[in-house]
Amino acid sequence: MTGQPRRLAGDTYVFEASTTNSGYVSGVLIDTGPEPSVYDGHPVMNVLITHGHQDHFSSAPALRLAGARITAPREEVALVENPEVHIRGMFSWARPSDEMVNKLFHGGGVKVDAYADEWRGYGIDPIPLPGHTLGHTGYLTGDGVLFTGDAVYEMPIWSRHRLPYAIDPGLVRSSLSLIEGLDFAWMVPGHGVAVDRDEAFEHIAYHRDQMDLMSERLHEMIAEPLTTEQAIAAMSSLAGLSDNSAQYWLAVTTVKGYLSDLLRQGRAEFFVREHAGWWHAL
Numbered sequence: 001m002t003g004q005p006r007r008l009a010g011d012t013y014v015f016e017a018s019t020t021n022s023g024y025v026s027g028v029l030i031d032t033g034p035e036p037s038v039y040d041g042h043p044v045m046n047v048l049i050t051h052g053h054q055d056h057f058s059s060a061p062a063l064r065l066a067g068a069r070i071t072a073p074r075e076e077v078a079l080v081e082n083p084e085v086h087i088r089g090m091f092s093w094a095r096p097s098d099e100m101v102n103k104l105f106h107g108g109g110v111k112v113d114a115y116a117d118e119w120r121g122y123g124i125d126p127i128p129l130p131g132h133t134l135g136h137t138g139y140l141t142g143d144g145v146l147f148t149g150d151a152v153y154e155m156p157i158w159s160r161h162r163l164p165y166a167i168d169p170g171l172v173r174s175s176l177s178l179i180e181g182l183d184f185a186w187m188v189p190g191h192g193v194a195v196d197r198d199e200a201f202e203h204i205a206y207h208r209d210q211m212d213l214m215s216e217r218l219h220e221m222i223a224e225p226l227t228t229e230q231a232i233a234a235m236s237s238l239a240g241l242s243d244n245s246a247q248y249w250l251a252v253t254t255v256k257g258y259l260s261d262l263l264r265q266g267r268a269e270f271f272v273r274e275h276a277g278w279w280h281a282l
């Protein structure tokens with residue numbers, strides 16, 4: 001299936017997909033959708049990856065085989081080259097069972113040829129936007145189109161999923177503020193639709209509000225101390241997550257991110273009692 005990209009501004013196009021959007025500027029692809037054939041008829045010399053989540057570079061292995069050079073943020077390279085590292089991280093680096101890997105591990109990695117921070121050319125600037133992952137990076141094209149990967153979740157995403165993945169909500173907030181200070185006319189998130197600057201600011205404000213809300217609710221929940229596992233269950237239930245292992249493991253990371261954020265703000269304490277980790281609001 002060949003896709004028809006939509007021209008947003010100047011030489012910047014977007015391949016809109018229900019899964020993951022990708023940008024296109026003169027042979028440079030920003031993130032990829034799941035089907036490499038979508039790009040048939042549009043030569044891809046370079047692929048710029050926002051972060052190490054497989055749904056953002058599913059077509060990169062095929063495109064690299066066809067000659068494309070792969071660029072990814074330095075801190076994300078291990079994840080891009082070997083997505084199984086994620087499973088290890090989720091499981092505190094202990095060896096996961098084969099069953100766990102089969103359930104959660106989607107698809108292969110791709111060899112990275114260059115680091116995003118060293119990228120120069122085509123008028124595209126890499127913009128570090130950490131928080132969703134450590135090295136998460138957006139790309140701003142010379143035409144004023146900002147590809148934000150998973151740094152911004154648009155409003156409809158929040159209504160489907162009230163606890164979207166983030167390793168560090170504090171860093172996500174800083175990245176949202178950084179985006180507000182950038183000179184861009186269009187914003188294209190990894191998931192969702194391309195929006196103009198005014199609309200982008202509404203989505204960013206909503207994102208920040210939702211994170212504050214989840215953080216406040218978690219703070220209320222630990223008024224009486226909860227173990228890490230109890231806090232994960234309580235937040236997952238509040239967010240209406242499905243009771244399955246994929247959602248559970250993502251929530252483990254995100255809730256720990258929020259807990260640690262409260263700790264850093266001096267609004268919670270952590271202690272070990274009866275060999276369990278507990279969190280208590282201050």
Ligand SMILES: [Zn+2]
Pocket residue numbers: 051053132150
């Ligand atoms: Zn992601």
